[in-house]
Amino acid sequence: MASSFLTPSTTKTRRAQIGDWLIGGAGALASFVTLGALTWLLFDLIRLGLPHLSFEFLTGDMKSAGREGGIGPIIISTLLILGCCLLSAIPLGVGCALWLSEYVQRGSRVARAITGGVDLLASVPSIVFGLFGMTFFCQFLGLGFSILSGGLTLTCMVLPILVRTTLSAMNALPPDLRPAAGALGLTKATMLGQILLPAALPGIMIGITLGVGRALAETAALLFTSGYATRWPETIHDSGRAISVHIYDLAMNIPNGGEKASASALVLLLMIFAVNLVATLLADRWLKTRSLS
Amino acid sequence: MCRLRIDWLVRHLLGVLAVVAGGLVVVVIFSLLQGAWPAINSGLLGHFFSDPNWQPGSVRDPQYGLVPMLAGSFLVTVAAALIATPLGVAGAVFHHFYAPRQIAKWNLRAMELLAGMPAVVLGFWGLTVVVPAIARIEPPGQSLLAAALVLALMILPIIALTTQAALAAVPLSQVQAAAGLGIGRAGTILKIALPMARRGIGAGVLLALARAIGETLVVVMLCGNIAQIPGSLFDPIRPVTSTIALEMGYATASHKSLLYAAGLILVLVVGLLVGWLSFRKNLDHDAVN
């Protein structure tokens, strides 16, 4: 944390101190407003949903269109969809960014074309992705309403985030790393895997966090691809309702579904914590096995 | 020999991945074109820009004006970005330079949480909390302002987290040098850290803008869905995504094709803008390397 070098005692002049207070104040205010809004939102969710959280809720079957019973199958479907998404998006996204950063001339036509393609992908509306996923993955590729279709559609949505954040991370690396590796006689692949990637990992993790968030929050695209089914999924070719779709259905379609919707939303937020925690632990572990830690 | 083989493999594998990643959008656009083809073929496209209203289902006077909705999409995106960017950047500055470690940790968790908040939850909260509050000042409450506020909340974590990452990537040596020179914290932030983090922050804002213009559920619930060019922040609007979401499930074949065409136009217009912005700012072109 950089703040340890910038304790108030280094700000000598009066003007600098006022400036410090102003910026700190503005920052604190911004944080306060944001966290305040989030707390307000959480408060309503907790008030309505917490009474419904229980072990049975987390593991049980769905009954009465979701107004009773639990969301066990839905949690499993969501995790499988997320798994499909991340397993294809991370190699694609990080791989693409690495190629752009290390193997292509900056500003060349190829680089511009690929970055342009990825940026354009980012501007496709989520509902359009739903239509695309339905036409391409479900119908054209014949995957039908399935967890796999949903996961692959999510990959398209999450890809630009991963590419952009990985590129930023690679660009921000200290400039002497690459010449130093060259001086040591390391091959490009070794330099990439042993030095650059571990150094860029914190930035890449931010991308993964944002990607996970995006994937779990997405509703419209999943409604048309992984579908509405509430059975325990047996394979990724089965249709499975994602938790965001379930929340949508309960909130907008089922009368008196509001409380279960809030409870499911709380479960989703817990899932975000859990997935991000696991991702961070994995990343730390991987770093420790490299020469740099 | 073995190591060079691996190099070759890695280079080409990464290349394939990159081409797939960049080419996906072509598949998407092709798919959209397929769906939009009947509308394009029937010559209705001109109506998108000449008709004043959007009334495709009217028997008496069908109109297919897209311009108010395109305006709606852009206005709500820009408004949300104008709210979210200062809040996100200032919050990240606070997190990185001022906050004690415990608070910083919780701040990070909060941003992660907000990043994953489903659109329907945000939309519902907006409809039950934000809209009545705005309606007290000026009805109907469901308006450009309501949609922009909640959309800003939704994209804020993108800006905050990428700014944080960018600030963390500013070399410690620079910050130490500044401290050594007696430049205060404020000066270091304004004159050294933020400028050096500029590209990362720019990338984050771009991602946030793209997310905002493509967002569907939040705007549907909060914008009022009246296709018009708003006279004030309190007027309802209808972004293009809202129309697609509202009408797609109930549209006849020709209507559906119109919606595909509307989506395609939105993607192309946004893509052109993003491409232009990218080109101007040259985000990938670093002085380093």
Next chain:
Amino acid sequence: MRKLLLLSAAVFLSACGKPQDEANRLIITGSSTVAPIVADAAARYEALHPEVRIDVQTGGSSRGITDALSGLADMGMISRDLKEGETELTAHRLAMDGVCVIVHRDNPVSDFTKDQLIAIYTGKVSNWSELGGGSGEILVASKAEGRATLEVFLGYTGLDSADIRADVIVGENQHAIKTVAGNVNAIAYVSIGAAGSESESGTPIKLVSCEGIAPTTEAVAAGTFPITRPLQIVTDAETSEVATAFLNYLKTPAINDLIETHLYVPVAH
């Protein structure tokens, strides 16, 4: 940690199995209003016939029609009558739903004449004081194009969609309900099923009568309520045995309780 990774990998790989055989599998798509009922009915049917697998998907009434016609789905669900050009399909009515006008609970007005409704929705009357209510600008909420509720409303009032002057346009029924619940001056029209459940559980809305006919499920069942829409299943000529068997199950009174929990009126007795 390594064990956890290997375990998750194993679980994930096992999930990448082959898809199930198609013969005993039904796919039903369509209206999101009918979907919850059919999904619950499907769960019951599967318990009775363990070899059958029924997947219910949403996507809107027109999805139901298109998929049933093209064969992508075995059956479609729609929340309206069949239109011209869709007559290749057969519609099987499961339930009836009424469409009623709702206002805020604190609004003193409790009945409308058809002319008053037309005047409100075309913008000719804009203040509640003209109707005997408090003073306040009427906040008119109407449904988006293509919705069955809108079409039924237009049919009843004789208006065209271009005539409607709305202040906000809503999508789902819940959207309309929350709009009215949050604003004393709002008016909207929604499904009786949705509005009834919400109003019973305390949401501050009020179902109002039109031309003196009260909007209750009894009135819909008796046929005296004028604005109704059917909730139906559509099939094309080539319906498999499995599909026909499930369709027959849907037409029995066995699922009436499912329909009634949503406050619709079952057709089968």
